Amino acid sequence: MASGNLMERAQALDRDDPLSSLQAEFNIPTRAQIASSRLPESSSVSQSSSSDTADTDVTASSEPSTYLCGNSLGLQPKRTRTRIAQYLDTWATQGVQGHFKPLDGSPLPTWLDADQRAAELIAPIVGASESEVAVMQTLTANLHLLMSSFYRPDINGKHKILLESRAFPSDHFAVETQLRHHGLSPETSMVVIETPHSEDNVLTTYDILSTISAHAATTALILLPGIQYYTGQLLDIPVITAYAHKHDIFIIWDLAHAVGNVPLSLHSWDVDAAAWCSYKYLNGGPGCIGGLFVHERNSTVTKAITDDKPAEGYSNRLAGWWGNDKKTRFAMANKFHPVSGASGFQLSNPSILDITSLNASLEIFQLAGGIKQLREKSLKLTAFLEKLLGEMKEEDKALFRIITPLDPQQRGAQLSIKLSEGLLLPVMTELEANGVIVDERKPDVIRVAPAPLYNSFVDCVKFIAAFSLALEAGRKAKGSKGTSS
Numbered sequence: 001m002a003s004g005n006l007m008e009r010a011q012a013l014d015r016d017d018p019l020s021s022l023q024a025e026f027n028i029p030t031r032a033q034i035a036s037s038r039l040p041e042s043s044s045v046s047q048s049s050s051s052d053t054a055d056t057d058v059t060a061s062s063e064p065s066t067y068l069c070g071n072s073l074g075l076q077p078k079r080t081r082t083r084i085a086q087y088l089d090t091w092a093t094q095g096v097q098g099h100f101k102p103l104d105g106s107p108l109p110t111w112l113d114a115d116q117r118a119a120e121l122i123a124p125i126v127g128a129s130e131s132e133v134a135v136m137q138t139l140t141a142n143l144h145l146l147m148s149s150f151y152r153p154d155i156n157g158k159h160k161i162l163l164e165s166r167a168f169p170s171d172h173f174a175v176e177t178q179l180r181h182h183g184l185s186p187e188t189s190m191v192v193i194e195t196p197h198s199e200d201n202v203l204t205t206y207d208i209l210s211t212i213s214a215h216a217a218t219t220a221l222i223l224l225p226g227i228q229y230y231t232g233q234l235l236d237i238p239v240i241t242a243y244a245h246k247h248d249i250f251i252i253w254d255l256a257h258a259v260g261n262v263p264l265s266l267h268s269w270d271v272d273a274a275a276w277c278s279y280k281y282l283n284g285g286p287g288c289i290g291g292l293f294v295h296e297r298n299s300t301v302t303k304a305i306t307d308d309k310p311a312e313g314y315s316n317r318l319a320g321w322w323g324n325d326k327k328t329r330f331a332m333a334n335k336f337h338p339v340s341g342a343s344g345f346q347l348s349n350p351s352i353l354d355i356t357s358l359n360a361s362l363e364i365f366q367l368a369g370g371i372k373q374l375r376e377k378s379l380k381l382t383a384f385l386e387k388l389l390g391e392m393k394e395e396d397k398a399l400f401r402i403i404t405p406l407d408p409q410q411r412g413a414q415l416s417i418k419l420s421e422g423l424l425l426p427v428m429t430e431l432e433a434n435g436v437i438v439d440e441r442k443p444d445v446i447r448v449a450p451a452p453l454y455n456s457f458v459d460c461v462k463f464i465a466a467f468s469l470a471l472e473a474g475r476k477a478k479g480s481k482g483t484s485s
């Protein structure tokens with residue numbers, strides 16, 4: 001298909017897209033900005049696209065880049081700057097009063113209520129009740145906190161933790177160190193789920209369930225990703241959760257790549273617990289505050305806490321004052337009485353700077369009408385990208401293949417593309433030179449994620465044009481026609 005027709009087709013799809021106006025809510029870096037290594041002088045980056053263009057091609061300066069990297073770091077919502085300025089003004093003018101004094105005309109909650117407001121906004125995105133969600137800490141820290149509560153090894157019985165062999169390294173480290181923390185050895189207590197049926201490490205539900213079966217009698221806990229970071233594969237969370245429960249195993253889901261990307265129904269899927277970060281599809285900003293889900297059955301506080309039985313009446317945990325019941329939090333009594341629900345797992349007073357940033361982005365999820373509407377667009381966008389990849393020239397297609405499952409129900413926004421050996425560097429270099437930002441996973445995978453909040457069908461066409469040039473550059477760099485990997 002001629003590229004002109006393709007562009008017209010994409011433009012027509014964008015015109016028909018009921019969510020296309022949301023793109024204007026985001027700062028899309030210009031091509032000049034991503035090429036520049038100088039911090040713009042102006043603080044109003046969102047208004048100025050040419051302040052840092054002196055040494056770059058003027059024709060390309062104000063053209064937006066093609067940013068397809070929301071799987072790694074979501075773009076900055078324009079309202080983030082506004083909300084953070086309002087937060088700073090509150091702090092500047094109210095000092096400590098900002099904790100509890102509502103201000104007329106402020107869209108921000110008092111700082112004491114900021115975490116609650118974030119939980120209200122995130123609950124529908126993960127399919128939970130507000131009390132099952134807490135916005136706190138960061139992902140790896142939250143995985144540790146959840147394991148410290150719910151991993152109760154019995155060396156003569158259930159002591160193993162199951163995880164996938166290609167788990168994100170931080171998850172591996174968390175599991176290994178939890179085991180050592182309990183005096184156990186990863187060699188005997190850690191089981192990794194292999195992918196014998198796939199050369200690209202795509203898991204099958206069968207691989208997972210059969211590993212669970214094989215270790216059912218000795219497994220205490222499972223940690224799995226909702227969406228696998230490398231392949232972009234969406235696992236069957238409800239089926240795997242039910243199977244774990246059938247074998248009396250507690251299961252924790254790492255939702256780093258799933259939250260804000262695909263609809264989740266954590267409560268009705270009966271998930272035990274989960275944790276996520278907010279800097280990918282939730283656009284909270286680099287390293288922004290994370291979140292966790294604890295099913296209500298795992299977080300009830302059933303009895304008054306008494307001096308002689310201080311830990312009775314609630315599940316065990318590593319505690320801090322912010323998990324204490326709000327009514328008595330400031331009584332300063334040294335008797336921990338957690339609030340029922342996920343917020344009873346909080347430790348410290350949270351960073352309001354972070355929560356303000358996160359909430360700014362979550363406002364846009366509301367504008368979108370929710371995660372289901374976003375998923376509808378996402379399915380179309382990613383299918384469009386897949387189709388365009390399939391329509392590329394044969395000599396291009398010989399140099400890559402998609403390793404993400406082709407079934408749309410088994411993936412989110414991301415497509416992981418495996419390149420022929422030796423192409424990663426020239427391809428990434430050429431993509432960047434053409435204003436395209438994706439991310440790489442060595443040795444040979446690029447991850448391309450059209451995020452439905454700010455990406456368009458036109459972005460997909462621009463990616464394909466740049467990808468074709470990049471593969472051409474790769475062929476030249478290798479000095480041969482190249483062969484399929």
Ligand SMILES: Cc1ncc(COP(=O)(O)O)c(C=O)c1O
Pocket residue numbers: 138139140141168170171225229254256257277290
């Ligand atoms: C799947 C997965 N797990 C864990 C992490 C670690 O997250 P954090 O640095 O927020 O703890 C990441 C980070 O990208 C991730 O993608």
